[in-house]
Amino acid sequence: MTQPEVAAAPASTDGSGQRPILEVTNLRKYFPVQSAGVIRRTIGHVQAVDGVSFQVEQGGALGLVGESGCGKSTTGRLITRLLDPTSGSMKFNGREIGNLSNKQMLPLRKEIQMIFQDPYSSLNPRHTVGTIVGTPLRVHKMVPDKQVLTRVKELLEVVGLNPEHYNRYPSEFSGGQRQRIGVARALALQPKVLVADEPVSALDVSIQAQVVNLLQDVQKEFNIAFLFIAHDLAVVRHFCPDVAVMYLGKIVEIADRETLYARPHHPYTQALLSAVPDVKQAAIGGRRERIRLEGDVPSPVNPPSGCRFRTRCWMAQDICAKQEPPLLQIGPKHKVACHFAGEYGAMPTSPITLDALGVDQHGTPVSGAAPSTEDLIKPGFSDAYTNLETHKSSSERLVGDRIVDDPKGEGTATEK
Amino acid sequence: MFGYIIRRAVSGILVLLATSVAVFALFFYGPSNPALAYCPETRCTPERLANITESLGLDRPVLEQYGGYMKGIVAGNDFEAGAISIPCDAPCLGVSFKLRVDVADYLLARFPATLSLAVGGVAIAVTLGTALGIFASRVRGTLADKLIVGSSLVINAVPYYLVALLAFLYLISEWGIFPQSGYVSPFTAGPISWAAGLLLPWLVIGITSSTQYARFSRGSMIESMNEDYVRTARAKGLSDRMVTLKHALRSAVVPVVTIMGLEFAALLAGTIFTERIFDIQGIGKTALDAIGTKDLPIIAATVLIAAAFVVTANIVVDIIYSLLDPRVRLS
Amino acid sequence: MTEASNFLTEQNAREADQRRADGPGFEGPYLVVENLHVSFPTADGTVQAVTDMSYSLEQGKTLGIVGESGSGKSVSSMAIMGLHDMKRTHMTGSIRVGGREIVGLSNNKMQSLRGGEVAMIFQDPLSSLHPFYSIGSQISEAYLAHNKVSRSKAKAKAVEMLDRVGIPQARSRVDDYPHQFSGGMRQRAMIAMALVNDPKLLIADEPTTALDVTVQAQILDLLQELQRDFNSAIIIITHDLGVVAEMADQVLVMYGGRAVEHGPTKELLTHPEMPYTWGLLSSVPDVTADTSGRLIPIPGNPPSLLNPPSGCSFHPRCPHRDKVPGDLCRTELPLLVEGTRGPEHLKRCHLANPDMIYETEVLPEIAPDLVDLTVADGADHVAPENR
């Protein structure tokens, strides 16, 4: 089932030569909010997912973290086309799938499968495990009817269940075992992409590791790409080489895990990481400094103007309310959406996004500036990025009230 | 809230319109020719039939007839058949040619009997039923609980008309324990004879339908006693009585309100068995008589009225919901 | 089974007596739980939810109870509140709150204790607040239940408490209903309600499990701050060792209804002596761990409480049972006794040299970066005769 990919690398690769199996650009999903009564009027929109771009390599894993309601599951359900996107593009293996009809989607459905959070409600209690795992095999004619049972038993074996238990009902299995059944069902179709929506959060701590290991095994064995959705930062870090942090429908920071966890540049990521209680740190007495965030996540129906995090951000300035910070690439595999992105304690005093946006200190557009928004919504990483080190000097020149008319000056360094 | 009521009223009127179309179609275009019903069986000559058909307007186009019917409801309509003319003021639900009366007036005169029956019956059913239900939920699993649930199931299994009939035959006719049933106006004949005539019918309705309130409120009490917020109430140190009555009951009554609303609507539309057996001149008995005489305008009107009650009950139930539960906002 | 457990109970009782005799007597710990057994007769048999549990807790201190779901954390702490329906619960042993025995206490007497001296907050703040009553009225109700004051005084108290737990504009939010609050605010309101009568003991049953990490951090901060102000004892129940590590002075690990390890937090987390605790530590990744390795799960599933395993209830899942001579792990229940590291640290395991196994076999797998640190740190704790 693994076919070698020797196609020419498209424009947006990260240099590793791997072609992204999944490429999402500027994806949006707005749910209408309707008034009650006979004649329902749309009185607003839940901006559940608002312009996210990312890519997942073949056999890779991208983690999606963020607080409840930030749009993680919605993103997952858009990719599996359980929901129709409001706008944006989703490419599977280079093919646009965002606008396919249900019928056109059918052959592709088996390529993109989903594992759900709740191992209790996602399996039909009246069907045997054999039926649950065998149905997709039959529907998609994966194997001749006669061989379905053999294949089901193979799959149960793969996920570590007793193959002879195929005629039992879900209620006869424990939570962890049920999650294994869910994995077997997803694997039945030999998908290339698996969207795992909080696959372990409903499980007991002692069982979580079993399922995480299983997912890692099947990923290696079948070369499946994962979109791994979870609110547990440690599990995501363990599973995914790349991690995206979402806040109110937007990706605020995306990077390889080493960078993201060791040197987060977005204030929200910093707060999120500092909030995780850490056994080892606490046990040896070295408690990390905790960043206190005030208040709660605002409603996605009326998100704050400009930067959506500004209502809780201790760094917020005028410009944050006026201009939405673009997701700017600041490292070989590191993008961040903050006007004042930087390491905690060493964040710049003047905005780093002025060139990209073509605005001044206070967020007022500068005449003559030619911001290139096109590039900023592209998924993946490019070879050229804004180097914060060199940028610092260039931005200091902008501190004065006159703007140097040089939107692409030293601010953008090319590194290769 | 006001806007909500208006909107609900509009949708209610739409439902009633649909019902009126269905009623109109069924009764006037059903299998039997309504004109036949007015044609004396022994001497029904074709000319006579044609005559009646014309005077009833049955030869006019469908839409025109329906329009006439609707116009009657809104603006009133005078009916003429040969030499007779019957005035029918708005809301005119038609004219009974059998009785030569305005149907709306005719039914209105019978409504107080039905209303008295419904109010008394529901009051007894709700009080008795919820009291038993709450009690059973508190002593869950004991003999008393099993007795209440068991007897409620038994009473439910016996057909209602049988209960009513046996009650009438034995308690009134045979043993005379209860006074003769019937409806008299409390204003003219005095409240005592009014209540006396309705006592047994009230009890029969009350006891038979209390069974469903008992089971419903028992179930919802057990459910709400298991809610986390009831545990919180106990953890605060409230007394058992406060926990049960203030915290558990408040949420347990919500489902009871629904069945109460719908049952009340159904009773207002007329209880055919009760009124027939206990000889009470209410809407139900009138409808039954009208079926016997194929008096189509009356039957049609009772169906429409029943629909109106159900629609209204639904709106009232929703309003009560919003008063009980702050999460339900009527906007 | 009964004879054996009776014997063990007696043994434990004697040990508990011993422990108490060492201390300053009754005036010492505010809460003393001894040999607590809680079981529920059900249609399928008797669920032994809590078996032979003993611990004590002093004013101003925090005890963390950890364990997977169904291990008896909630049942044991609800017993302290007298929240079990005694018609359907069998409870023996002793729970003394401020010197008063509450096992067997009448419901009426319990009532004055509940919400007054002992208060509790629950896991799911939305379902734990009554949806039909305003936040303010639910808080003042708790105040009125223990104080003879006017309604307006009680409401003022509710505003004061909401303000205290950090609800902005408490005065205008006091009449809001629970659904108008966010998750974090609801848990704050629950805390306000629990603290309205200045409880001496606060039981927090998974207070942050339903919350996001940033909100969890706010709530944990709040609890610590309030403890400093009120000097109350706190029991925090959780399955997250990280939360325990940050909050608790003492940790009690539960498995299958029994306490399997008990000791001071730092000591227990750096030198755990029981394989189940090792499993808990190794099965969850943390945000600094090496990502190349695999997680080390605890094999198998949590035990049934209807038919608990014989001997050590962890033996069907324990990777170290072969290190115990004979078939002891399967046949004999280990006692909760002092381990190799002093009288504070109790463990329920037959292993003779758990410290060594932990340092040489477990630690290198789960946190190689910590090996040197803890070994060095442990050096001054371990008594010479044990080395």
Ligand SMILES: Nc1ncnc2c1ncn2[C@@H]1O[C@H](COP(=O)(O)OP(=O)(O)OP(=O)(O)O)[C@@H](O)[C@H]1O
């Ligand atoms: N069908 C829907 N109709 C309206 N709003 C919706 C719908 N589904 C999701 N939303 C809203 O979209 C936002 C994002 O929801 P989503 O389920 O993606 O969150 P999430 O990040 O997965 O959160 P969690 O961590 O709680 O699972 C939320 O505000 C949610 O209320």
Ligand SMILES: Nc1ncnc2c1ncn2[C@@H]1O[C@H](COP(=O)(O)OP(=O)(O)O)[C@@H](O)[C@H]1O
């Ligand atoms: N009222 C009850 N009747 C029967 N079993 C119960 C009851 N309450 C709790 N249990 C059982 O007791 C065990 C311990 O429960 P609990 O203390 O709630 O676990 P946790 O450690 O997750 O808080 C579980 O197996 C649970 O199913």
Ligand code: SF4
């Ligand atoms: S853009 Fe401004 S408000 Fe947003 S995270 Fe950065 S500093 Fe904070």
Ligand code: SF4
């Ligand atoms: S007693 Fe035996 S089975 Fe139980 S934890 Fe210790 S070594 Fe493992």
Ligand SMILES: [Mg+2]
């Ligand atoms: Mg989700």
Ligand SMILES: [Mg+2]
């Ligand atoms: Mg619990």
